[in-house]
Amino acid sequence: MAKVLVVTSGKGGVGKTTTTAALGAALALSGQAVCVVDFDVGLRNLDLIMGAERRVVYDFINVIQGNAKLQQALIKDKRLSSLSLLAASQTRDKDALTEKGVARVMDQLREKFDWVICDSPAGIERGAILAMRHADIAVIATNPEISSVRDSDRIIGLLDSKTVKAERDETIEKHVLLTRYDAARAQRNEMLSIDDVLEILSLPLLGVVPESRDVLNASNIGSPVTLSNPSCAPARAYQDAARRLDGETVTMDIPVVKRTLFGTLFGRAA
Amino acid sequence: MNLLNFFRRSGSAPVARERLQILLAHERTTAGHSDLVDILREEILAVICQRLSVEPDLVQVSMQSEDAISTLTVDIEIPARAEMLMAANG
Numbered sequence: 321m322a323k324v325l326v327v328t329s330g331k332g333g334v335g336k337t338t339t340t341a342a343l344g345a346a347l348a349l350s351g352q353a354v355c356v357v358d359f360d361v362g363l364r365n366l367d368l369i370m371g372a373e374r375r376v377v378y379d380f381i382n383v384i385q386g387n388a389k390l391q392q393a394l395i396k397d398k399r400l401s402s403l404s405l406l407a408a409s410q411t412r413d414k415d416a417l418t419e420k421g422v423a424r425v426m427d428q429l430r431e432k433f434d435w436v437i438c439d440s441p442a443g444i445e446r447g448a449i450l451a452m453r454h455a456d457i458a459v460i461a462t463n464p465e466i467s468s469v470r471d472s473d474r475i476i477g478l479l480d481s482k483t484v485k486a487e488r489d490e491t492i493e494k495h496v497l498l499t500r501y502d503a504a505r506a507q508r509n510e511m512l513s514i515d516d517v518l519e520i521l522s523l524p525l526l527g528v529v530p531e532s533r534d535v536l537n538a539s540n541i542g543s544p545v546t547l548s549n550p551s552c553a554p555a556r557a558y559q560d561a562a563r564r565l566d567g568e569t570v571t572m573d574i575p576v577v578k579r580t581l582f583g584t585l586f587g588r589a590a
Numbered sequence: 591m592n593l594l595n596f597f598r599r600s601g602s603a604p605v606a607r608e609r610l611q612i613l614l615a616h617e618r619t620t621a622g623h624s625d626l627v628d629i630l631r632e633e634i635l636a637v638i639c640q641r642l643s644v645e646p647d648l649v650q651v652s653m654q655s656e657d658a659i660s661t662l663t664v665d666i667e668i669p670a671r672a673e674m675l676m677a678a679n680g
Contacts, residue, residue, distance in 0.1 A: 466606045473614050509601025516607045520614060 322355075322430040325437045325565070326455035328479075330471030332442030334461045335499035338535055338545065340439035341369045342555070343459070345544035346562035348403035352434040355394065358408035359451035360441035361417055367407045370397065371542025381409035384421030390428050399547055404433070417450050426454040444474065449482050456485065457493040457565065459526060463500045464512040469520055472496070476521065495526035497561060502531045503575040514574065527561035529554050530575040619655065627653050634664055644668060 327340045337358075344356040358366035361381065367373045372395050378388035383406075390406075397403035406429070409416065429436045440451035452458060458479050462472045476494060485492040498514060505511040518525055529535075534552040538545035546555045546562075553575065560570045631651040638644055648667035653660055 466610050469610055470613065470617075473617070477618075506603075509603045512603050512606055512610075516603070520607070520610060 328440040330475040341544035342558035361414040364408035529557040
């Protein structure tokens with residue numbers, strides 16, 4: 321029986337889709353069966369980040385409306401056979417995601433996989449609520465920046481009230497994943513610190529993903545960063561985060577400033 | 591920016607943290623209230639409509655929260671003719 325994980329944030333552009341793909345690939349690399357599901361109807365992007373945009377024939381909405389079987393809509397990753405994608409519909413209206421339909425598909429996915437990772441759309445509308453609805457675990461992607469932290473706080477409130485777990489009076493496991501973290505700016509006190517964010521949101525930290533060109537490179541070539549360049553800093557942060565989700569205890573690696581000669585001479589971090 | 595600040599390089603993160611803490615303290619207490627005011631408005635309107643014919647737009651319900659107390663304000667504009675009607679029925 322799968323664990324259902326939602327990657328959510330409220331705010332757009334913080335790295336939900338990148339995180340979904342990277343965590344999905346990292347968990348699949350350990351041999352577990354993983355399905356990543358795009359809930360962003362009308363603005364799908366997970367297919368692009370996964371490099372499967374030309375292989376989408378049937379999507380989530382087709383399965384909900386009974387035009388395709390789940391098995392037909394699942395796209396197996398070409399690099400990793402244990403990783404699958406269920407794409408969102410690009411053309412349909414977002415109202416096509418029905419509560420009942422989503423519940424049925426999630427039940428089917430739970431039987432087939434070890435992990436189901438739901439990529440939430442930005443905002444707090446229907447798609448975002450349905451993405452979190454069946455989750456056992458939530459990863460809240462947050463940038464160390466005030467508007468992102470405020471939106472994360474709002475999302476935490478929704479996770480505690482609108483999910484199936486919350487309605488059954490069970491607690492949903494919640495983690496903060498700090499993304500696009502710039503160690504140099506944090507050191508100069510220009511960015512909220514990790515401690516600031518954790519204190520404000522009162523949630524445990526799943527990992528700190530540094531701002532990096534490797535993430536952009538990975539999306540350019542259509543590969544989760546944990547597959548395209550497993551040794552780069554963001555990929556290692558995601559690998560560690562995946563191991564923590566899997567129950568391992570891994571020491572937290574906080575990005576630090578690398579000093580250059582220029583920086584040392586002028587007292588400024590690179 | 592004065593010269594002292596320039597040399598101290600204090601950064602804007604502490605300001606961000608303080609603003610955020612104040613804002614969230616407020617938002618967390620009022621998060622459920624927006625629905626509450628809507629529900630109260632509907633129910634108050636329903637009760638009034640049993641006795642008076644008032645325009646729904648002329649009923650305003652608002653809630654203001656301060657440190658210790660919250661104030662619920664209900665503002666209903668009753669047309670003169672409706673008042674007469676009430677007197678006749680009463």
